[in-house]
Amino acid sequence: MYNQIKLPYAYDALEPHIDALTMETHYSKHHAAYTKNLNDAVQKAGIEEKEITSLLSSLDSIADEAVRKAIRNNGGGFYNHNLYFSTMSPDGGGQPQGTLGRELEKTFGSFSEFQAGLSNLAAGQFGSGWGWLSANRDGKLILSSSANQDNPLMEGNGFVPILGIDVWEHAYYLKYKNLRADYIKAFFDVIDWKAVAENYDKVIGG
Ligand SMILES: [Fe+2]
Structure with a gap:
């Protein structure tokens, strides 16, 4: 079960x-x-x-x-x-440290470029769906978005999501109404980077 x-x-x-x-x-x-x-x-x-x-x-x-x-x-x-x-926490926000933090900078240039990239994908997902940060066993990171409840696992390319932003209206509409971008910005204030880093370590170690 x-x-x-x-x-x-x-x-x-x-x-x-x-x-x-x-x-x-x-x-x-x-x-x-x-x-x-x-x-x-x-x-x-x-x-x-x-x-x-x-x-x-x-x-x-x-x-x-x-x-x-x-x-x-x-x-x-x-x-x-x-x-x-x-991967959310009242003590969340900020930036990841350690291996994940270094890999994000290496892949995307800087944390803010990563944040802009993921935010744009999530904001641009037409209709219901998700924005994703995924990793593979080699530690590579990629951003993507998907419709409905699909996720990167279903693409079968070895990438496992380590962070997902839910952009279905049920995730934000009561407070943010049509302002999805404001919700995405707020989501970054509650991301538990310690939990995301643990997810990253599991993908690499698994
Ligand atoms: Fe949801």
């Missing part, structure tokens, strides 16, 4: 950047629904439960189109939100 991560902070802990009602609705309704629907789909289809990254990296092996679609949407929603909620 796939389980939502336990939120490591209270719903109102990310105020004023992310408001409490958005957090509560996002986690207890949207994320909960993706998780339930994923578990239902896997169980109903009799698919052997495997690690979520393996499941999402091998969607092509699911023959039934409806089941494949249900797992793509809900498995993506389950995984993406576990990543999202676990």
Whole structure:
């Protein structure tokens, strides 16, 4: 059975950047629904439960189109939100140190260029979707965006997301209305770079 991560902070802990009602609705309704629907789909289809990254990296092996679609949407929603909620913190913001910090500078020139690149991709994603920072086993970093609940794992190129910005309207509309760019700016104030660096280390070490 796939389980939502336990939120490591209270719903109102990310105020004023992310408001409490958005957090509560996002986690207890949207994320909960993706998780339930994923578990239902896997169980109903009799698919052997495997690690979520393996499941999402091998969607092509699911023959039934409806089941494949249900797992793509809900498995993506389950995984993406576990990543999202676990990389925010009331003590977040700033810049990463150590290996990840150096690699970001090497790849993008500077932290601000990285931030601008990811922000532009997230802001420019048409409709619902995500902006991503991903890494591969060699430690390489790339930015991308995706529609709906798709994520870089589904592209099968060895890149694993280590940070995702949810740009579905449910992530920001209650507070920011149509101002997605303002939400993206606020998201950077709550990024838990320690958690992202741990994700990076896991990809390299795995
Ligand atoms: Fe979301």
